[in-house]
């Protein structure tokens with residue numbers, strides 16, 4: 001339920017992380033203060049920055065650097081890991097290939113998904129079966145990204161324990177059947193800089209990524225420093241900037257958490273407009289529910305207080321596949 005927010009709050013989550021595996025975390029005043037801030041941010045904006053997250057700043061920088069170096073390679077080399085339906089939609093896509101609401105996006109990307117083995121989710125998972133395509137060059141790409149995915153998974157799980165408390169539930173609300181075996185998505189994205197001639201943009205469009213919501217539970221965005229490009233839409237329809245805050249993640253709520261929270265938390269619309277002359281890189285980690293989970297509003301006092309259940313059940317895997325298929329239509 002977005003409001004007319006005009007900026008995005010910064011939350012230091014170190015107290016939450018320190019206690020996030022303590023069964024009594026919900027009684028700790030420092031944890032409860034973080035939970036209060038999470039609840040406010042999720043209710044008002046669906047977006048917040050996190051600091052005190054414990055992932056080394058050197059690693060945040062290293063994954064962006066190596067991504068940039070990959071995109072600097074010639075097309076022929078990038079095309080060796082081309083994304084196709086046969087690779088379970090994993091791999092490289094060039095500028096203009098990804099489509100948001102029918103409009104080509106001005107970005108190139110590598111899409112990665114948690115591995116889906118043959119038959120793992122029956123017919124539901126068939127189209128997503130496959131393992132990631134990692135480039136040979138730059139060296140050590142796979143190892144670095146796998147380390148990053150594992151740290152982001154753990155971090156997102158802990159933030160979700162805080163969000164579970166914020167929704168009036170137990171910290172374990174998103175463990176087990178819901179998200180105890182979480183699916184994940186990672187997009188390594190490069191947005192070309194805009195070249196200008198006599199102050200006029202020479203490109204057809206500067207939409208790095210058109211307005212969309214994210215699909216799952218919680219997104220952790222690690223964006224390039226020094227370039228202001230991400231924008232978030234508030235209730236009045238104004239686009240509010242989410243400029244880079246060095247060392248932080250930008251977090252936002254996905255469509256599944258909107259359903260779990262019975263609409264208390266919004267999966268807020270956002271877009272990327274790169275007007276800068278600089279090439280911009282972002283590494284985006286999406287923490288999702290179990291692939292085959294049917295999602296419906298939680299039965300906590302807080303979600304009940306928001307009225308009768310406002311959403312039908314949605315199966316995360318079906319939602320993901322419907323999005324993936326429309327992301328690449330001609």
Ligand SMILES: N=C(N)NCCCC[C@H](N)C(=O)O
Nearest residue numbers: 099100101185212214215327
């Ligand atoms: N896995 C996620 N959330 N990816 C977000 C990509 C947003 C753009 C995409 N073309 C779309 O229309 O959704």
Ligand SMILES: O=C(O)CCC(=O)C(=O)O
Nearest residue numbers: 187189223230272282284
């Ligand atoms: O690059 C960004 O800042 C945001 C990308 C994004 O919203 C997405 O990939 O879902």
Ligand SMILES: [Fe+2]
Nearest residue numbers: 212213214270
């Ligand atoms: Fe997004």
